[in-house]
Amino acid sequence: MTEVRQKAMLAKEAAPLLAKLTTEQKNEALRLMAETLVERQDEIIAANKEDLQRGEANGMTRSLLDRLTLTPERIAGIAEGLMQIVELPDPIGDELERFDRPNGLRVHKVRVPIGLIGIIYEARPNVTVDAAGLCLKSGNAVLLRGGSDALSSNRAVVSVLHDALARTDVPRDALQLVTSPDRASVDDMLKLNGLIDVVIPRGGRSLIQRVVANATVPVIETGAGVCHTYLDETALPDMASDIAFNAKVQRPSVCNSMETLLVNRVFAESHLRTIAERLRGAGVELRGCTDSCRLIGDAIPATEEDWGTEYNDYILNVKIVDRLDEALTHIRTYGTMHSECIVTENEGNAQRFLLEVDAAAVYHNASTRFTDGFEFGFGAEIGISTQKLHARGPMGLPALTSTKYVVYGSGQIRG
């Protein structure tokens, strides 16, 4: 039996025990996990050093090395994240609907855990703790498969968390880490129907596409974001500039940052040059349609491929459009249904955009950067779903639950 299947079976067996725990039992475990991480930070940091040394030897980029690094401050931050999960309301047992039927049946729809959640992710070891904490609070067992670059760190972290759980009512087996570094272990996970109830990939586009293409278990797609900001004819120039600048520059590496700026022709003629200068001043490379290249000068012509690319970088496509419909068509063609924004003072255009653009989050006069579980006030985020089933947009704890109909009768039979 493969490591993955064996650990999935252990976790699956633990799932019903976890589902029965009270909120206080789960919170107690979260607190102890947070404490133990800090107490035993030295062994985690030592393991992390192994990963960093291996990464350096393998020529890992500076920014990836930085994301991989654990320090006492970062571990304190990770522990603090667990304490924030303690504060979140427990979704399990919430009654979502209740209806009494004419035959006397009383039907309650209640939230229950999903069961066993598989999470496949890349370099950052903080995801290990974060995902473990969110799954625990929502009553789910979890099978984690982190990137091989962080394997030593993840092993150390999970070993510490296991020791913490051993002192609580949470079964240790509810938290499992796949340690086999070969990619076959990912493919195995994706086929464990009957054991894994859902797989959530967290990472770049190629990881997500691989999961979607190969999984037979249900998947929640996260992340990929080719987000647009459309500056309409009546946009207020300063607001338009601020929103576009923020959506691109405030943190270009994340999925809710802007990749393409669409600009109404009339607005462009008066204001695009200024906005382009501001973006360039922040180091943004501009790639434009023919008209925008002419208007702003020095822009590189954007290729067909560019319009569909999630740069996650200081690069921005710019396109001039004649009317709202052209913007809507562009977004339908190249967008990934993540986050889309219109800046306008025209209420009718705003309403059309908000109604017709098919995306997880649509904005009128605000930066797409707000698509985020914390910014939405969920207090947590397991990812941002870009699919339409189950959960769409930032996923908080309720996205990690299912439901069950509990029916109370007094001998009813069907006629």
Next chain:
Amino acid sequence: MTEVRQKAMLAKEAAPLLAKLTTEQKNEALRLMAETLVERQDEIIAANKEDLQRGEANGMTRSLLDRLTLTPERIAGIAEGLMQIVELPDPIGDELERFDRPNGLRVHKVRVPIGLIGIIYEARPNVTVDAAGLCLKSGNAVLLRGGSDALSSNRAVVSVLHDALARTDVPRDALQLVTSPDRASVDDMLKLNGLIDVVIPRGGRSLIQRVVANATVPVIETGAGVCHTYLDETALPDMASDIAFNAKVQRPSVCNSMETLLVNRVFAESHLRTIAERLRGAGVELRGCTDSCRLIGDAIPATEEDWGTEYNDYILNVKIVDRLDEALTHIRTYGTMHSECIVTENEGNAQRFLLEVDAAAVYHNASTRFTDGFEFGFGAEIGISTQKLHARGPMGLPALTSTKYVVYGSGQIRG
């Protein structure tokens, strides 16, 4: 380009138009569809005759031929089904949540259509109309792939519905029927990521398993039901007998009927014989564990395979258990998480069962046959989900929707 891809593209293009329609525009189309079906029943019945003749020539069983047959009465019933969908509340645009953020952003979570729904089903041509109506009311385009046995009927029905739609605001292209009879067209459908937002298979286990194993688009699993009824020590004998009898005999061919009766030993010693006689009197074949075979006599020993089989027939497994935990373990091992029932007067045991059994619907003192969209009062049913994501249990119109966050700002940017 394959027929499937071409039709999916047409439907996908129609989807945004459909999403914008008002409730009244959709209802008007449903009414006209119902009227036109009745007006043009002769051509539908003529096409249906072709299917029936082919079916007879191919040796189709009497019960399948019956399910395939369309008569004026049945067409009237199908049209009446559309009129019932008119009466259902339109879920699109419903505001599910609203929260204002400290920075002044106003966030609304609203229901939106899923987009393009693929439905793969077997013989009965009524599903064609039913699925078209439910998808239309929920603002979704639909790509239908019915069984090849009903192809002439389905063609005729869709042709009539298209003519009806041509006189309404609903784009004809929003309703598509795959007419290619080869199975490759199903496999094609399952890989149309980016075009089809979800596939719902409606049919037997082998169809569903094929869809789950091959789909890269999201799937909602429906139907398979190995359902149990557990008669506890303190069950009232008459109630227990009535519920067990109803769950097995009232309509054995459906997914929410009982396949295995679990009986507490003490209760079994006093009452199982009587219940077994009653079931046998209705033509039910009993297959038992060693102890139940001894107690009721003449039962066939159940095999390991039997415990996991959805008979959908007048066959029932019977197992005697010593305590509730044994029943829970049996259900966890062999159940399909569809519908499970405990009959007991012991409130504590009832609560444990309802909490610990992981199924779409759990019952205390009522027949599992109630797991049904109409019995739950939803007024419609596109299927019964046995998976945990998106929808679980009977699926009414809201199960055919997604959500979108609509965010109103006044120039907010992220700090």
